[in-house]
Amino acid sequence: MKIDFKTAMHRLMDAEDVLILTHANPDGDTLGGAFALALALRQRGKRARVLCADGVPERYAFLEIPPEDDFTERYIISVDVADRTLLGKAVEESYGDRVDLAIDHHGMLRLFARESYVEPDSASACEIVYLLLLSMNTRITKDIADRLYAGVSTDTGCFCYSNVTARTHRIAADLLDRGADVAGINVLMFETKKPGFLQLEQQVLQGMQLFENGRISLLTITRAMLEETGCRDEEIDPIVALSRQVEGVRIGITFKERPDGSWKVSVRTHEGVDAAQLCAQFGGGGHKRAAGCQFDGDKDAAAQRMLQAARLLLD
Amino acid sequence: MKIDFKTAMHRLMDAEDVLILTHANPDGDTLGGAFALALALRQRGKRARVLCADGVPERYAFLEIPPEDDFTERYIISVDVADRTLLGKAVEESYGDRVDLAIDHHGMLRLFARESYVEPDSASACEIVYLLLLSMNTRITKDIADRLYAGVSTDTGCFCYSNVTARTHRIAADLLDRGADVAGINVLMFETKKPGFLQLEQQVLQGMQLFENGRISLLTITRAMLEETGCRDEEIDPIVALSRQVEGVRIGITFKERPDGSWKVSVRTHEGVDAAQLCAQFGGGGHKRAAGCQFDGDKDAAAQRMLQAARLLLD
Numbered sequence: 268m269k270i271d272f273k274t275a276m277h278r279l280m281d282a283e284d285v286l287i288l289t290h291a292n293p294d295g296d297t298l299g300g301a302f303a304l305a306l307a308l309r310q311r312g313k314r315a316r317v318l319c320a321d322g323v324p325e326r327y328a329f330l331e332i333p334p335e336d337d338f339t340e341r342y343i344i345s346v347d348v349a350d351r352t353l354l355g356k357a358v359e360e361s362y363g364d365r366v367d368l369a370i371d372h373h374g375m376l377r378l379f380a381r382e383s384y385v386e387p388d389s390a391s392a393c394e395i396v397y398l399l400l401l402s403m404n405t406r407i408t409k410d411i412a413d414r415l416y417a418g419v420s421t422d423t424g425c426f427c428y429s430n431v432t433a434r435t436h437r438i439a440a441d442l443l444d445r446g447a448d449v450a451g452i453n454v455l456m457f458e459t460k461k462p463g464f465l466q467l468e469q470q471v472l473q474g475m476q477l478f479e480n481g482r483i484s485l486l487t488i489t490r491a492m493l494e495e496t497g498c499r500d501e502e503i504d505p506i507v508a509l510s511r512q513v514e515g516v517r518i519g520i521t522f523k524e525r526p527d528g529s530w531k532v533s534v535r536t537h538e539g540v541d542a543a544q545l546c547a548q549f550g551g552g553g554h555k556r557a558a559g560c561q562f563d564g565d566k567d568a569a570a571q572r573m574l575q576a577a578r579l580l581l582d
Numbered sequence: 583m584k585i586d587f588k589t590a591m592h593r594l595m596d597a598e599d600v601l602i603l604t605h606a607n608p609d610g611d612t613l614g615g616a617f618a619l620a621l622a623l624r625q626r627g628k629r630a631r632v633l634c635a636d637g638v639p640e641r642y643a644f645l646e647i648p649p650e651d652d653f654t655e656r657y658i659i660s661v662d663v664a665d666r667t668l669l670g671k672a673v674e675e676s677y678g679d680r681v682d683l684a685i686d687h688h689g690m691l692r693l694f695a696r697e698s699y700v701e702p703d704s705a706s707a708c709e710i711v712y713l714l715l716l717s718m719n720t721r722i723t724k725d726i727a728d729r730l731y732a733g734v735s736t737d738t739g740c741f742c743y744s745n746v747t748a749r750t751h752r753i754a755a756d757l758l759d760r761g762a763d764v765a766g767i768n769v770l771m772f773e774t775k776k777p778g779f780l781q782l783e784q785q786v787l788q789g790m791q792l793f794e795n796g797r798i799s800l801l802t803i804t805r806a807m808l809e810e811t812g813c814r815d816e817e818i819d820p821i822v823a824l825s826r827q828v829e830g831v832r833i834g835i836t837f838k839e840r841p842d843g844s845w846k847v848s849v850r851t852h853e854g855v856d857a858a859q860l861c862a863q864f865g866g867g868g869h870k871r872a873a874g875c876q877f878d879g880d881k882d883a884a885a886q887r888m889l890q891a892a893r894l895l896l897d
Contacts, residue, residue, distance in 0.1 A: 426741040426754070427772055429765030436755035439741070443748040450744030454852065457742055461829045469784050514776045537769065 268382060270368075275384035276402045278368050279304075279344075284314050286340035288362060290348045291320040291355030292501055295421030295456060297347035298323060298330045300370070300396040303414035304346060306332060307405040314338050318362075320355025324501045326455060330414050342367050345380060347392035347418075349373035349552060370395055374543065374554060390430035393418025397438050409446035416447035417456065424508065425457050429538065429556060464505075467496040471506050481515040483577050485570060488523040500525075511535040518545070518577045522566055530562045530569055540580055548576050583697060585683075590699035591717045593683050594619075594659075599629050601655035603677060605663045606635040606670030607816055610736030610771060612662035613638060613645045615685070615711040618729035619661060621647060622720040629653045633677075635670025639816045641770060645729050657682050660695060662707035662733075664688035664867060685710055687737075689858060689869060705745040708733025712753050724761035731762035732771065739823065740772050744853065744871060779820075782811040786821050796830040798892050800885060803838040815840075826850040833860070833892045837881055845877045845884055855895055863891050 270278070285308050289297035301317045308315040316335045323331050343366050348354055351363040369380035372395060374387035389395050393415045400407065400415075407415075419439055423431045426439070443449055460468075470492050476485040488503055503523060510519025510533075519535040532549075534542040535557055542558035549572070551560025562569035585593070600623055604612040616632045623630040631650045638646050658681045663669060666678040684695035687710060689702035704710050708730045715722065715730075722730075734754055738746045741754070758764055775783075785807050791800040803818055818838060825834025825848075834850040847864075849857040850872055857873035864887070866875025877884035 420742075424740075427735075427768045429769075431758070431764050433755040433758040436751040436758065440748040440751035440755065443746070443751065449746050450853065453742045454744075458827045459829050460824075460827045465787055465828065469787065472780055472784065509775075512773045512775045513780065514774050538765065 269378070270382045270384055272384065272398070272402070274382070275368065275370065276399055278342075278382065279308070279399060280311070280403055282308070282313065282342040282344070282367075284338050284341040285316075286343045286362070287315060287317045288343065288345040288348060288354055288358060288366065289317065289319040290345075290353040291358070293319050293321060293324065293327065294347075294501075294504070295327060295330070296391045296393055296418040298327050299414040299416075299418030299421070300346040300392040302330050302332050303393065303400070303411045303418075304344065304370075304396055306408070306411050306414070307400045307403065309335075310405060310408075311403070318358060320358040321501075324499070326459075326502070327417075329452075329455060330417055332410075345369045345371070346396065347371060347373075350377050351379040370399070373552070377552075388432075390428070390432060390435045391419045391422035393422070394435060394438055397442070407442070407445045409448075412442040412445040412447040413452060416442040416449065417452050420449075420453060421456060425453060430554070460505075461498070461502075463496040463498050464502060467492055467498045467503070468506055468509070470496070472509070475513070477513075477516070478574055479578060479581060481513075482517045482581055483574065484510050484513055484516045484519045485574070486510050486519070486521040487566070488521065490524045490526065493524075507533045507535060511537060517581060518542075520570075520573055520577065522570060524566075525561075529564075530566055531559065532561060532569070532573060533557075533559045545573075545576055545580055549573070584693070585697045585699055587699065587713070587717070589697070590683065590685065591714055593657075593697065594623070594714060595626070595718055597623070597628065597657040597659070597682075599653050599656040600631075601658045601677070602630060602632045603658065603660040603663060603669055603673060603681065604632065604634040605660075605668040606673070608634050608636060608639065608642065609662075609816075609819070610642060610645070611706045611708055611733040613642050614729040614731075614733030614736070615661040615707040617645050617647050618708065618715070618726045618733075619659065619685075619711055621723070621726050621729070622715045622718065624650075625720060625723075626718070633673060635673040636816075639814070641774075641817070642732075644767075644770065645732055647725075660684045660686070661711065662686055662688075665692050666694040685714070688867070692867075703747075705743070705747060705750045706734045706737035708737070709750060709753055712757070722757070722760045724763075727757040727760040727762040728767060731757040731764060732767050735764075735768060736771060740768060745869070775820075776813070776817075778811040778813050779817055782807055782813045782818070783821055783824070785811070787824070790828070792828075792831070793889060794893060794896060796828075797832045797896055798889065799825050799828055799831045799834045800889070801825050801834070801836040802881070803836065805839045805841065808839075822848040822850060826852060832896060833857075835885075835888055835892065837885060839881075840876075844879075845881055846874065847876060847884070847888060848872075848874045849892075860888075860891055860895055864888070 366380035372389040546558040546560040549560040620630040681695035687704040861873040861875040864875040
């Protein structure tokens with residue numbers, strides 16, 4: 268069931284021996300929010316640790332905190348996880364039906380936790396975590412500020428996307444006042460491109476297909492391309508973002524091949540086209556401007572279905 | 583001479599029939615600040631118009647305001663202009679020695695105006711204009727907020743760069759509250775890439791040279807490349823930014839050929855390397871992380887000189 272802000276705050280204050288789960292294929296928002304929450308709970312004298320099915324990618328290593336000594340979890344929280352399947356297979360099997368509190372900002376959340384605190388209008392999960400921590404009188408240390416800032420910055424494309432609100436900027440201002448290393452974090456997250464990434468970007472752009480007078484773009488990233496350029500799955504977000512940055516494109520669709528041969532599809536849209544609505548038709552979901560779904564088997568057939576649905580959405 | 587904030591405010595309040603000058607090859611900060619200031623002066627019942635040597639580029643057309651009927655200027659202000667030569671030749675000839683007030687945020691400003699109000703620590707000229715307008719009790723309308731936001735966003739790489747302060751975010755929050763269309767503006771300024779631009783980006787990256795174990799990058803943009811891809815000079819900023827985004831690069835140097843065959847050199851650096859100091863050795867200037875200079879004649883010889891100076895700076 269959904270709970271309100273105050274109840275969520277009390278749950279955090281009462282929780283003991285807390286396990287915090289992120290979503291698989293983690294980004295700065297789920298990791299930043301989880302580690303910031305763990306630090307805040309430890310500040311209150313509690314034990315807390317973070318678990319991510321895929322581990323922490325290299326580019327987010329700076330968000331990690333020393334793990335607690337082993338303890339048996341008595342309260343389980345997920346941060347930025349819209350659906351239990353997004354926990355990743357191993358984590359879902361162990362904890363999928365045991366989550367006590369989900370803290371999330373996804374509009375299409377299928378409630379899987381015992382209790383959920385959801386703010387669909389929040390640009391990032393970290394904004395919600397920030398407000399919860401403040402309400403608990405947490406001292407927002409530089410370490411906590413860095414992690415929350417990383418999350419806010421990640422999910423807003425560094426304050427560029429349409430989900431940014433005045434609140435987002437006010438929270439960022441406060442995090443900077445508390446010492447968040449904005450330059451260092453953004454250089455790591457947004458301004459560092461490996462030579463292999465630039466190669467991959469070029470390959471993907473060369474294969475870009477445009478449809479409906481350039482209003483729909485289709486990008487494809489195969490395993491072979493990832494292997495040739497030495498890029499990892501979690502590094503392709505900026506290419507996905509590129510899919511809608513081409514002038515005239517309203518819907519950007521990126522097909523990425525998974526190691527098992529299935530396809531992860533990411534959709535990015537501009538104002539007036541609901542990406543979540545498009546992906547929901549194929550069992551996926553997400554936000555209005557950024558959503559995803561998946562397909563097994565033949566890519567061309569899947570692309571045709573996506574394109575057809577995208578065309579209908581444009582009309 | 584330099585004047586303080588309060589004096590600058592009084593100058594603006596007393597000014598009549600105001601001509602506002604931007605720098606040539608204009609960006610969102612100089613245009614946003616100039617047009618916002620013009621709107622604010624008109625709100626006070628004054629006449630004001632904006633003059634830019636190069637006109638307003640297409641991507642910034644949304645910042646323009648209806649021109650005033652002709653009037654003879656009695657007070658001349660420059661916004662975001664660090665040196666009179668940056669006004670552009672025609673404007674400099676007519677007005678270079680007649681500027682009454684320069685409002686700027688460049689550290690190495692060579693004072694050319696009768697009076698200058700300079701805040702070198704301000705991330706953008708628009709932050710200064712915002713504070714001046716507030717102090718004059720200007721009603722920050724949506725139109726003014728849009729223009730100031732565009733400037734703040736431009737000069738901070740959408741809040742990504744190390745020049746961002748808590749003040750920057752607080753000002754952005756207030757501008758959003760006053761109706762600034764953050765999504766629309768950022769889509770136009772940061773998220774729209776013409777197919778020709780993507781082509782140019784690829785060509786430039788293919789020619790990228792790395793020196794000093796990859797700590798210095800050198801990009802070259804020729805007239806032929808601009809013509810082939812249909813890109814204009816004012817569109818290359820994201821490529822210049824790319825020069826320091828390659829992993830390991832500390833100093834990114836971009837040589838861009840001008841129509842007259844001379845070379846405009848843009849330098850972008852990471853923490854610990856002063857771009858302005860590097861460019862000052864060749865008669866240029868700018869900020870710590872972003873600066874420029876120019877060379878006539880042979881590009882290779884100029885590149886050698888730049889590289890040598892850059893190497894010394896790294897050591």
